[in-house]
Amino acid sequence: MTTTSSDLYPVTRLADVREATAAAGVGALLLTPGPDLRYVTGYDALALERLTCLVVPADGDPFMVVPRLELPAAEHSPAARLGVEFVPWDETADPYALVAGRVGPVATVGLADRMWAMQSLRFRAAMPGAGQVLAGSVLRGLRMRKSAGEIAALREAGAAIDAVHAQVPDLLKAGRTEREVGRDIAEAILAAGHATVDFVIVGSGPNGASPHHELSDRVIQAGDPVVVDIGGQMPSGYCSDSTRVYSVGEPPAGFAEYYEVLRRAQDAACAAVRPGVSCEAVDAAARDVIAEAGHGDHFIHRTGHGIGLETHEEPYIVSGNTEPLAPGFAFSVEPGIYLPGRHGARIEDIVVCTDTGHERLNNRPRDLVVA
Known part of the structure; x- marks a missing residue:
């Protein structure tokens, strides 16, 4: 049996993740390139100093902030099947402020386990009222039990x-x-x-x-x-x-x-x-x-x-x-x-x-x- 993208990254997974986020009492998951992002969307995004971040609010529609030059790659990735809104940002923009503005005030955010330290610190500065936890604490139950x-x-x-x-x-x-x-x-x-x-x-x-x-x-x-x-x-x-x-x-x-x-x-x-x-x-x-x-x-x-x-x-x-x-x-x-x-x-x-x-x-x- 040869597995397909649909087998590995079903469109229902995003809803499961949002439900787990709400159940954990986390306001939003912030998933940067790495295994957490790939698990949720199938997108094996490049890890760059420019921010790519899937945002999964506990209450609201998910969206993905991407550098404009990475937008074609995102649109051709398995994430496009999920109906996620892609929000491109330009070189002089502040993507961390963009995420913070769209998420709004939340008590806690879950950061991808493999997020770079410089990105987590930028999110802390952009969202000073939000405590930070590992997204793995939300995703572990889903990721451990393989489909x-x-x-x-x-x-x-x-x-x-x-x-x-x-x-x-x-x-x-x-x-x-x-x-x-x-x-x-x-x-x-x-x-x-x-x-x-x-x-x-x-x-x-x-x-x-x-x-x-x-x-x-x-x-x-x-x-x-x-x-x-x-x-x-x-x-x-x-x-x-x-x-x-x-x-x-x-x-x-x-x-x-x-x-x-x-x-x-x-x-x-x-x-x-x-x-x-x-x-x-x-x-x-x-x-x-x-x-x-x-x-x-x-x-x-x-x-x-x-x-x-x-x-x-x-x-x-x-x-x-x-x-x-x-x-x-x-x-x-x-x-x-x-x-x-x-x-x-x-x-x-x-x-x-x-x-x-x-x-x-x-x-x-x-x-x-x-x-």
């Missing part, structure tokens, strides 16, 4: 990154550097259909014990375990993220044993996913297996993060998060074991909570792959 179209887009992203992992064993050779392998993987991510490469982690040998190592000029050696964590954004805007572990020849003593513990922990966490189960319970399902095997101190991060238009978004699968899972929640399940100075391992799949359980969106084998 059928969004899940289809994430499924496409999962299949695309799986196709890249299928090529990795042929790229990992003793004598190559992590950076050389990473360059080939980045090319494969684009060739598999992604619009952008968001990250490429190739952690060989001791570098595998650093979860966010990325790339270096270290030469991969025979016997090295290699953690490969990769992801990108599809043309739909939805993201991929998956980790597999490879060994260049036979792995070092003890590695296969703790890798098997990790595999069981990841399976246990995925099996725990179903509606009503808390986010922290999924984290505990993985953590308990690892701790019982004596590696509790070697699992140093949360079990997962939400994914959608951002690689990392709510919900977070971590101790202390009592949020109950609901159908449509999409997130990573990625426990890890890291032995500093030696090596490490992580297995990551994107999982969607369904009506009765879960669906994995990554389907490459999870066994240790000897390249």
